[in-house]
Amino acid sequence: MKSDSQSNINWAKRLGHYILTLAALWACGPGITRAQADETCSSPYLARIEGQEEFIYVWTLGVEGLGDGSDKLVVVDAKPGSPTYGKVIDTHSVGGRNEAHHGGFTDDRRQLWLSGLESSKIFIFDVYSNPAHPRYLKTIENFAKTTGGAVGPHGVYALPGRVLVPCLSNGKDQSGRTALVEFSNDGDYIATHWLPTKDEPRGVAGAKSADGYGYDARVLPRKNVLLTSSFTGLNNYMRSFGDLVKDAEAMKQFGSSMVLWNFHTRQPKKAFNVPGAPLEIRWAWGEKHNYAFTATALTSKLWLCFEDDKGEWQAKETASIGGENGVLPVDISLSADDRTLFVDCFGDGKCRVFDVADPHHPKQIYERPVGKQLNMVSQSWDGKRLYFSSSLLARWDKGGDDNEQFVKAFAWDGHELKPGFALDFTTLKLGRPHHMLFGSTRVGK
């Protein structure tokens, strides 16, 4: 007869084996238990929607004299079969105009954070209690003082228990020199990581390419790398675009770098020369796809950042977008199977679609006008639904009849985009719609 302690140890061994077996099941390959839904460019740390998105949250810039004139969170019903499908079902003004821009969820998807590029305020909403009707919680203010000088909070990227906020500028000279900032999910400040420059390289390889500018920041967890891109500072993005392009000196003040970081240590490892303001970053999802796409706004090029056969990270131009004149590509969306890249072009209002099955040799396969101006695109995980919005920046949007302000839904069948619902945000007296994020009552793990 075994003693109690021996029996306990045997039981513990069996339990330990069971736990390690389950753990190993996960460790041996991705995709075993992961939900396959949600927006394709979401943070990999974000709790996923199960099934189709039910709501589109639209962070909208207020327009003086239009409605209440304030920036607002607009909720659009996207639930098939709903009597209010394709309609605005809720709005929440934040009071005043902040140059509403991008937003993001906390990793548990309970909060939606919305940032203002001019005021540097971040507005936090509860989207858990009632996803159809978000509830305002609080505002992060005094951003520059809290962060040690960063301003222009751009994106909000979910990390475990915290968010990463890549910024565009700094409070000292309002140039493009800027930082990445971390806050806890409670809204408490954690840390500031300044982008490297050639004068303050922080150990980065290729320091001569490091300009200190920021824009997007996204992680490939499997490789423990964070990639950042670069745009311009408050001096430029709050200036009239017509004036800006006539100012040769100001036009030199745009980012021309991407930086690869050790994500865990938050240390910059390698800077790449990517001229022309590389903006949105889209990591591939495939389990061996060690690459990310970006598009350069001012030079109208697709770029690929990739790990080569020797394990070295590289960046290279792979394709032109829209010919030689430039079409100001501003947002890109990669399908979940890594085969199709949608490129929104503000200049001519077209969405261009590239076959990127061979990421080193993208081929345009389709294009169609979406509006007279076009900015953001959000794509469902199954690749069947895409939502487009119109506004770039308050002072950069087109004027007169070209100043269309909309959210439009399209269906993609693998060959063409077919229009669905369309909302005119001017007629609805809402403002300039910018970033669109998916919401649902069904969030799984």
Added chain:
Amino acid sequence: MKTIRFLSALLAAGAIASGEPADSARTAEHDYDAPVPGSYTLPVIKPAADGALLDTSGKPLRLRELTRSRVTVLSFIYTRCAAANACPYATGVLLQLHRASSADSDLAKHLRLVSISFDPVNDTPERMSAWSSLSAQHPAAAPWHFVTTHSQTELDPILTAYGQAVDKKQNPLAPTGPLNHTLRVFLVDSAGNIRNIYSSGTLDVRLVLADVRTLLLESIRDPAPTANHGSHATK
């Protein structure tokens, strides 16, 4: 192919059990080298909250007692969870840390592991006691506490303070368990400050070990660190 990879992963786990270092191998999910401990910093995120707990004998204790004086790796779990990338995975990582500490006197002396249940109705002290036998295999290793709460009333403020999301699934008979939850594992320094938060994408035993050793090195360099909340240090 999956079977081969599965067996490889099991062998890797077995290798840890047989004494090979837990921080040696890359996997498909963690395809990088772990950083050198002490080569980076871990900013304070927030103080680790207190709360009312029950130990495996049903005796009351405070969570505060389990988040001070040692570096603590604290994992929220429920034992009915059968989602491979959730509680079993987190407990598997703590099991590897426990084994690693049995072969490292510094870890054995300065590390503490805590598995705290968010399912008090089912995870009774008796149930947690059964699970605590996991630590019986390595009696010389770092202490590993399995704790629960008396009821949801005591649990809720702890979940709120740590940001641990838990919901009941629509299908209580779901094969992966009846609760939806985020995976949360916390690294707490010896002064009781949360210094890192891991979830499925970042919960790599090699990273956790590097972080633990970074905090141990920090305590040698600066025995009484200021609990500054936030850092501009990386300018």
